[in-house]
Amino acid sequence: MTPAFCVVGSINMDLVTQVDRFPRPGETRTGTKFGTYPGGKGANQAVALARLGGNTRMAGKIGDDVFGADYMATFRDEGIDTSIVETVGGTSTGVAVIEVDSGGENHIIIVPGANGRVDSSYIDANVEQIVEAGYILFQLETPFETVAYAMRQASSRGCRTILDPAPAPPHGLSRDMLSQVDYLTPNESEAEALTGIAVADLDSAAAAGNELRTRTAAGIVIKAGGHGAYIIDDDGARHVSGYSVDIADTTAAGDAFNAGLAFALGHGRSLDDAVGFANAVGAMSCTGFGAQSAMPTYSAAEGLINE
Ligand code: RIB
Secondary structure, eight states, X not given: OOOSEEXXXXXXXXXXXXXXXXXXXXXXXXXXXXXXXXXXXXXXXXXXXXHHTOOEEEEEEEESSHHHHHHHHHHHHHTOEEEEEEEETTOOOEEEEEEEOTTSOEEEEEEOGGGGGOOHHHHHHHHHHHTTSSEEEEOSXXXXXXXXXXXHHHHHTTOEEEEOOOSOOTTOOOHHHHHHXXXXXXXXXXXXXXXXXXXXXXXXXXXXXXXXXXXOOSEEEEEOGGGOEEEEETTEEEEEOOOOOOOSOOTTHHHHHHHHHHHHXXXXXXXXXXXXXXXXXXXXXXXXXXXXXXXXXXXXXXXXXXX
């Protein structure tokens, strides 16, 4: 079946520890829970899209280890097309070491493993399958040059591109990349890293968004966690309210948001409406422990909106 969405990105196994508060440098604390959960910004977006009912293809690489094998089972269980997910011999699957505190906030360290082997030759070998989808989702846990290259392929073939600039790139986004993107979705700290403007309210979000728009024609959507999101595009700057939920773990809320955004845009909704839906998907994803456990179905997300 032709996919509506393709996610080009990272596949990580998350090693997650829950702790009452984050340790200070040099301090040892006793955690309250440990688990191994499927994660990775790319794969989280793919799983969230599939849960919503989106026909989704994953593009990326795993290692030839137990984490990679487990992940393929996860993708299959979620109904994600893995026809172009490649296994790299002699390499580990990407991992993320995550601490979650009692408020659901997290610290994350990633070790890319096979994600670091997603290169332009992989994109060339699979480009026809990637651009079959109308919407292509990118993040920055695979090599920057590969993301730029893949975005160029996708954009030149008429696909809509959504770039989550996460983790924040240390040297900013290239002009080339910015010219290929239709929707750019930093969170507040990524927006600050990209512009030097701290985002705390609509005025500062507008300033950061407009600064980005001097470099790109993309619609800017700044994710603000529980406060919702800010849109900055040709129609000006506006705030779209978020949803209040009982938070267990905020890991992957931004990934869930991007999936919700792509899903709604892909179903013909306006950007404002799509951001409202994405806020609900992101909020619901925070109600379970681990990146993907609480990614909602379409009806669950609509249920929160209509509550
Ligand atoms: O966005 C959350 C994700 O970031 C986690 O699942 C972890 O794998 C890191 O990539």
